[in-house]
Amino acid sequence: MVSSMKFKAKSAALLLGGISILQLQAQQDPSYTHFAYNKLLYNPAYAGASNNFCLNAINHQQWVGYDDESPLIGAQNPSFPAGNPNQIVTGINPRTTGVGFSAPIRWKIGEEKKNVGGAYAAFISDQLGYENSTYFRGGLAGAYELPDGSGIRVGLEITSLTKQLDGTKLRYHDPNDPNIPTGLTGDTKINMGVGAYYTNPNIMDGIWASLSMTNMLPSQFQYNVGSSNIVATATTPNLYIAGGTRMEQFLGNPALRLEPAVLLKSAMGEDGGFIKPELDIQGMVTYNSLYAAGVNLRSYIAGVDALSLMLGYYVPIGASGTGQQQTLRVGYSYDITLSNVRRTSFGTHELQVNYCFNFTLPDRPPKIYRHPRWMQRDPNVD
Numbered sequence: 303m304v305s306s307m308k309f310k311a312k313s314a315a316l317l318l319g320g321i322s323i324l325q326l327q328a329q330q331d332p333s334y335t336h337f338a339y340n341k342l343l344y345n346p347a348y349a350g351a352s353n354n355f356c357l358n359a360i361n362h363q364q365w366v367g368y369d370d371e372s373p374l375i376g377a378q379n380p381s382f383p384a385g386n387p388n389q390i391v392t393g394i395n396p397r398t399t400g401v402g403f404s405a406p407i408r409w410k411i412g413e414e415k416k417n418v419g420g421a422y423a424a425f426i427s428d429q430l431g432y433e434n435s436t437y438f439r440g441g442l443a444g445a446y447e448l449p450d451g452s453g454i455r456v457g458l459e460i461t462s463l464t465k466q467l468d469g470t471k472l473r474y475h476d477p478n479d480p481n482i483p484t485g486l487t488g489d490t491k492i493n494m495g496v497g498a499y500y501t502n503p504n505i506m507d508g509i510w511a512s513l514s515m516t517n518m519l520p521s522q523f524q525y526n527v528g529s530s531n532i533v534a535t536a537t538t539p540n541l542y543i544a545g546g547t548r549m550e551q552f553l554g555n556p557a558l559r560l561e562p563a564v565l566l567k568s569a570m571g572e573d574g575g576f577i578k579p580e581l582d583i584q585g586m587v588t589y590n591s592l593y594a595a596g597v598n599l600r601s602y603i604a605g606v607d608a609l610s611l612m613l614g615y616y617v618p619i620g621a622s623g624t625g626q627q628q629t630l631r632v633g634y635s636y637d638i639t640l641s642n643v644r645r646t647s648f649g650t651h652e653l654q655v656n657y658c659f660n661f662t663l664p665d666r667p668p669k670i671y672r673h674p675r676w677m678q679r680d681p682n683v684d
Contacts, residue, residue, distance in 0.1 A: 330435075330569065331516055331540045332398040332428045334360060335598055335610045335635040336654045337582060338563040342402050342422055344542050345497035345514035346441035346457030350406035350420015354629075354658040361654075362398040365639065365647035395647065400426040402439075419444040419455070432471045433535075438462040441495075452502035459497075461516070464490040465523045465535060483527050491521040493537065505547070512544040520570075539570045552587060559588040561596075578603055584612065592616050598635065608637040608650065631656040 334340050340358055341348040402424035408415045419442065426437040441459030448454070469483030497514030517537045525532055546563030550556075562585040568576040579602065586596035594614030600607045617630040637650035 330537055332362065332400065332426060333364075333567075334362060334398075334654075335582075335584075335600075335612065335637065335650075335652045336360065336633050337544065337565045338546055338561065338584065338586075339614075339631065339633060339654060339656055340400075340402075341499070341512060341544070342404055343400055343424060343426065344516065345499060345512050345544075346422065346439075346459035346495060347443045347455040347497035347499035347514065348420075348512070349404045349422035349441060349443040349457055350417060350445070351443075351455060351499060351501070352658060353406050353417050354660045355403075355405050356656060356658040357401070357403050359401045359655045360399070360652065362396075362650070362652045364396040364398075364637075364650045365643055366395055366649060366651060394431045397429045398426065400424065416447070417445055420457075422459075432468045434466050434468075436464045436466075443499075450502075450504060452500065452504065455499040457497045457499070457514075459495045459516075461493045461495065462490060463493055463521075463537070464488055467525055469525075480527060481532055483525050487525040487527070489523040489525065491523060491537070493517050493519050493521060497542075507550045508548045510546055512542065514542045516540045516542075540567065541569070541576060542567050557590050559591070561586045561588065580607070584610070586612060586614065588614070588616075592618065594633075600637075606640045608639050608641070610635045610637045610650075628659045629657070 331344065334343065337344070340360055341351075342356075342358055343360070402422060404420055404422035406417050407419040407421060409418045410416075421442050422440065424437070424439040426435075426439070428435045428437070439459050439461045441457055443455050443457035445453060445455045466486060466488035467483055469485050469487060472482060493516070495514065495516040495518055497512065499513075500511045502509050517539050520536060520538050522536045542565065544563065544565040546561060549560040549562075552558035552560040562583075564584075565582040566579055567582075568579040571577040580600065581602070582598055582600050584596060584598035586594050588594040592615065594612075594616070596612045596614075598610035598612055600610065612633065612635040614631060614633040617632065619628050619630050633652075633654045633656075635650075635652045637652075639647055639649055
């Protein structure tokens with residue numbers, strides 16, 4: 303989720319798990335600092351774009367140290383353990399874990415097999431306070447190569463989203479409030495997303511542009527409370543506009559490569575317009591195709607949210623036993639929080655891994671048909 307919308311102040315932890323009950327219309331998808339290296343997790347059109355089989359994994363720990371220290375009002379929640387007189391609940395900071403796998407779809411056109419699309423599947427777990435969102439995503443992409451060598455891809459994904467709220471940890475004012483869940487409750491909805499992805503190797507040393515939308519079908523999630531259900535939260539379309547380029551021989555040094563990228567994201571409000579856009583601008587410099595370092599600046603309409611320090615390492619694993627090239631990238635970032643949340647957190651950590659490999663199935667040997675009538679056939683006869 304966009305970090306600026308996750309928490310507004312320390313007092314929001316009073317009913318952090320019940321944030322969904324407020325039906326906030328905000329960015330709901332998980333947020334990633336390494337967005338340029340995890341395009342698959344927000345754009346289905348990227349599936350198969352690298353022409354490799356790729357496995358992506360990411361772990362995002364936002365605002366580490368953010369605890370629920372809200373004072374209890376009224377009756378004490380009996381579910382809190384004894385020996386905790388201040389009733390402090392730790393580990394409520396946003397946490398996201400995701401893994402995805404993509405594969406290219408190749409089709410023989412003439413004498414050559416070409417990339418005509420891709421397929422992918424992904425699993426994402428996103429925890430916000432006492433609410434957990436679990437995504438199962440799967441999608442397909444189609445590709446078309448233009449005469450100048452550029453290419454455009456379009457993709458479609460289907461998502462199963464399950465939201466669960468642990469009501470046993472809520473700090474309620476009135477223990478008899480019929481709108482507050484008292485146990486573990488959840489709901490599942492099916493949604494969809496679309497995307498387009500464009501590449502052009504003729505501009506600079508290559509550019510890419512991405513346009514995608516998730517949660518295209520607005521959904522209302524209902525939580526069970528006693529013998530009735532309440533509309534607890536709603537999802538709205540989330541828009542992503544991203545792009546980047548690649549500049550070899552940065553500063554005239556053949557060992558340096560610069561990869562700047564930008565991401566603009568927003569969510570649709572109740573009036574149908576997009577609200578509270580968030581902008582990420584980053585630049586990564588790679589040395590000898592091994593070591594990378596850079597920064598990411600995240601801002602939103604109300605100000606700057608975080609400055610991220612980013613590191614990357616391309617593990618030199620060489621070629622596989624079949625002679626096909628493998629690539630392995632490990633990335634880490636630390637966000638220096640610049641909003642008011644910095645008073646109660648130790649920043650944000652993110653670790654991501656990309657592993658890509660390739661293999662090609664051998665061509666099917668030609669079939670030779672023999673028949674007694676043809677064994678002594680005149681070679682001059684067709």
